[in-house]
Amino acid sequence: MNPRSISTSLGLLIVGGVLAIALGADLLAPHDPFAQDLSQRMIPPRWMDGGTPDHLFGTDQLGRDYLSRLIFGARISLLIGTLTVVTSGLIGTTLGVVGGYFGGRTDDAVMFAITCRPAIPLILVALTVVALIGSSLTVVVLTLGLLLWERFAVVARTTTMQIRNLDYVAAARAAGASTAHILIREILPNILTHLIVVATLEMALAILLEAALSFLGLGVPPPLPSWGLMIAEGKDYMFFSPWVIMVPGIALFILVFGINLLGDGMRDLLGVSARR
Amino acid sequence: MIEVKNVFRHFESRSGLFSERRVVRAVDGLSFSLESGDVLGIVGESGCGKSTLGRLILGLMPPSAGEVLIEGQSLITLDRRERARLIQPVFQDPFSSLNPRQRVREIVGLPLAAQGALSAAKQRDAVMDMLARVGLSDAMADRFPAQLSGGQRQRVAIARALVLRPRIVVCDEPTSALDVSVQAQILNLLADLRKDLGLTYIFISHNLAVVEHVATEVAVMYLGRFVEHGPAAPLFATPRHPYTRALLASVLTPEPGVPIPDVGLGESYPDPSNVPAGCRFHPRCPMAIDRCRSDTPPTEPRDGRVTECFLAA
Amino acid sequence: MRPVLEITNLNVGFPDGTAAVRGVSLQVMPGETHCVVGESGCGKSVTALSVMNLLPRGARRSADVMRFHDHDLTRMADRHIARLRGDKMAMIFQEPMTSLNPAYTIGSQMAEVLERHRHVSRAKGLDRAAELLGKVGITAPGMRLGQYPHQLSGGLRQRVMIAMALMCDPELLIADEPTTALDVTVQAQILRLLKSLQQQLGLALLLITHDLGVVARMAQRVSVMYAGQVVESADAKALFAAPAHPYTRGLLDCVPIPGKTAPGEPLGSIPGVVPRIGEGYVGCAFRDRCAYAAPACKGEIPRNRLSPDHETICTRSGA
Numbered sequence: 001m002n003p004r005s006i007s008t009s010l011g012l013l014i015v016g017g018v019l020a021i022a023l024g025a026d027l028l029a030p031h032d033p034f035a036q037d038l039s040q041r042m043i044p045p046r047w048m049d050g051g052t053p054d055h056l057f058g059t060d061q062l063g064r065d066y067l068s069r070l071i072f073g074a075r076i077s078l079l080i081g082t083l084t085v086v087t088s089g090l091i092g093t094t095l096g097v098v099g100g101y102f103g104g105r106t107d108d109a110v111m112f113a114i115t116c117r118p119a120i121p122l123i124l125v126a127l128t129v130v131a132l133i134g135s136s137l138t139v140v141v142l143t144l145g146l147l148l149w150e151r152f153a154v155v156a157r158t159t160t161m162q163i164r165n166l167d168y169v170a171a172a173r174a175a176g177a178s179t180a181h182i183l184i185r186e187i188l189p190n191i192l193t194h195l196i197v198v199a200t201l202e203m204a205l206a207i208l209l210e211a212a213l214s215f216l217g218l219g220v221p222p223p224l225p226s227w228g229l230m231i232a233e234g235k236d237y238m239f240f241s242p243w244v245i246m247v248p249g250i251a252l253f254i255l256v257f258g259i260n261l262l263g264d265g266m267r268d269l270l271g272v273s274a275r276r
Numbered sequence: 277m278i279e280v281k282n283v284f285r286h287f288e289s290r291s292g293l294f295s296e297r298r299v300v301r302a303v304d305g306l307s308f309s310l311e312s313g314d315v316l317g318i319v320g321e322s323g324c325g326k327s328t329l330g331r332l333i334l335g336l337m338p339p340s341a342g343e344v345l346i347e348g349q350s351l352i353t354l355d356r357r358e359r360a361r362l363i364q365p366v367f368q369d370p371f372s373s374l375n376p377r378q379r380v381r382e383i384v385g386l387p388l389a390a391q392g393a394l395s396a397a398k399q400r401d402a403v404m405d406m407l408a409r410v411g412l413s414d415a416m417a418d419r420f421p422a423q424l425s426g427g428q429r430q431r432v433a434i435a436r437a438l439v440l441r442p443r444i445v446v447c448d449e450p451t452s453a454l455d456v457s458v459q460a461q462i463l464n465l466l467a468d469l470r471k472d473l474g475l476t477y478i479f480i481s482h483n484l485a486v487v488e489h490v491a492t493e494v495a496v497m498y499l500g501r502f503v504e505h506g507p508a509a510p511l512f513a514t515p516r517h518p519y520t521r522a523l524l525a526s527v528l529t530p531e532p533g534v535p536i537p538d539v540g541l542g543e544s545y546p547d548p549s550n551v552p553a554g555c556r557f558h559p560r561c562p563m564a565i566d567r568c569r570s571d572t573p574p575t576e577p578r579d580g581r582v583t584e585c586f587l588a589a
Numbered sequence: 590m591r592p593v594l595e596i597t598n599l600n601v602g603f604p605d606g607t608a609a610v611r612g613v614s615l616q617v618m619p620g621e622t623h624c625v626v627g628e629s630g631c632g633k634s635v636t637a638l639s640v641m642n643l644l645p646r647g648a649r650r651s652a653d654v655m656r657f658h659d660h661d662l663t664r665m666a667d668r669h670i671a672r673l674r675g676d677k678m679a680m681i682f683q684e685p686m687t688s689l690n691p692a693y694t695i696g697s698q699m700a701e702v703l704e705r706h707r708h709v710s711r712a713k714g715l716d717r718a719a720e721l722l723g724k725v726g727i728t729a730p731g732m733r734l735g736q737y738p739h740q741l742s743g744g745l746r747q748r749v750m751i752a753m754a755l756m757c758d759p760e761l762l763i764a765d766e767p768t769t770a771l772d773v774t775v776q777a778q779i780l781r782l783l784k785s786l787q788q789q790l791g792l793a794l795l796l797i798t799h800d801l802g803v804v805a806r807m808a809q810r811v812s813v814m815y816a817g818q819v820v821e822s823a824d825a826k827a828l829f830a831a832p833a834h835p836y837t838r839g840l841l842d843c844v845p846i847p848g849k850t851a852p853g854e855p856l857g858s859i860p861g862v863v864p865r866i867g868e869g870y871v872g873c874a875f876r877d878r879c880a881y882a883a884p885a886c887k888g889e890i891p892r893n894r895l896s897p898d899h900e901t902i903c904t905r906s907g908a
Contacts, residue, residue, distance in 0.1 A: 166373075170365065174334050176360030181390065185375075456840060456843045457839065461860075468855075482772065485845045489845035490852070509852070523773060528800065530805040532825045536780050
């Protein structure tokens, strides 16, 4: 087994593991993640002095079981990652394919949008939206989803421009196929592999951004157990109880690392098969 | 059947942000007509505009000026379904002309599906019937293009072109990407299908030997125009245009001991963004006279053949 | 006279188990053009690349004899073969655009060859380059030296490649489909050039092609390859006058010849496809497509010598 396939397998293992944990959170979590018990506040993890077998990763400042919150937090992270990527993927792919296929004025407009997007500051937009309508999971997903589409658009546009000139697209046009058929059946399946690679990168980014927004109080509202929120809530205690930020921090690192490994592996795999 | 009336197709290209615009004259005022059942062979070297002409006739690209009529109807007035029933393409490279993500049955069934008139069962039968006609077994219907050989892929492309029973097929270098033995199979298949289905072919190729074999009528294309155009047999027997003669001389037949011909065309190369005045062939022509540099050569036919050359008369 | 290049029993295998070249033997004499002809995948390019030691990574090569003059190529270290490459044995490829570096001028790329192998100054290298560009029929060579590859047409680029191959006075020139990417009129010009240079300089030319027309006009000797083997090898005149192997005959029947084949009549063709050849394949690889196939074709195939100059591998001895 070469190093490449080892790292891809590791990525697959991490992402698959986190996915399984998120899906089975109800079964796996030893406690209710929302149940507060002020008599059990700030218990350190089991392997540290003062730890108890009942709380593997200890408890937080409200006495909630940290492991259970971490497990349910995986759900939030993956949910936000997936929904964001679906939203931004739909927007970016549509713009990119349309611009790349039709060219001309349409493409100029798409290119303009792609150039403008990074000039919009994400944090400021999030701040404004939260100030106007309050924070919720939907707000986070929509803010990230509506702002993170440009990489999808760039990749979809360039790959579409390459495929547009291939003879099978010309043959489909000559066969009397509609434009919708050509875009959806002839072009989209052939750019999908490239988009999947972008999706993994964007997902990792979305998960990190959610953590950052939650840390700033612009993300999912408490008491939802988001990893970023856990770090934010723990920051006042980090000097005496460092685990409260280390546990969710390490979880975040592992998940994002795993997604990136998987994305790299997929790029190699799909790149080789595309070369025939 | 097909009437091409004074068709132009120019492309604008700009090499840099501030450099001047160049106009590529890919097709430069072509007129011709073709009778039902004929095979028009269009020969020319790369950059002569033959593939652009093919795309104009297929309606894949609008002409800059002029019009293409098929059975008396102007191509641009036709709806995409009507056009598909009249004319279909077969392209050069069977690797890029088949969608790698679709099975053979989907690829061949596409023109039928686009018409939307047949039931799924009838469409399936039509696809299978067509696959059998091009010499592919039923088992091939569920394969992907990557699982087929070059010759088999070209058969799939032919099946797709013929499944609607069009009147005209535009074959753009259909055998250039294939091995010699496979080329012969495909040429024979195309000839058989033409007889069986009463097709008219426009056969674009750079290979004169192949065109001589299949065509009933030949057009020699140079920088966007037919410099010589007429019935195949007399044109090959007595080529009148110096370019036609050079092309014919360059065909290397497998006869040992025969020397390699000196085509006498020099090293200058035709550039469609810089078409010479007068006769467009004069910079390469070994017999050019002063008049060729300034005057436009004649375009009137003589015994059924147009030869755009002053010296051919 | 000793051959410039001598190969006996060359075998090349790829990591996926395909046997790309199986027992190929051939000789190229000084001043001779030897054509290797066959269809895609027959192993003709792999044969050429094994001589130049340019096989893709993972390929396994073995040969009883592979000798260029006095150099035993089977034993030489890679870097020693690399020193011969572009010097005494040179190669030109099908696509001149990908063989030239787009970032450097023609002149600097040509002069560099001489600097690398002969350690001469840039100025001398450029002089030599200009002289050779003139020799390959390029007018105004001084101007061309300062141009970049993309400023030249396909035919000119191939002339440049030929001139570049001649920089160090090679004794062996290997040309892999040198005219396939070119227009027919340009093809004729390039082939004329190759032939006249070869006669002038006494080059040994190993010409790889799929085009029987090119073979007929260029070759003194021909090796016909099919599925990794040389199925027939002969003097060019003898081969075209009396092709012995059914594959050679089939191939000749496939080609339309103006004035010979009747327009509209069906061409001869070879049914079926080339089988996948793995290691240890026994029997004639052409048997499934051959009209004369017999039970004996599944066994060892004898090598028949029809005349001192004409050999074929076929069970129909003296066919």
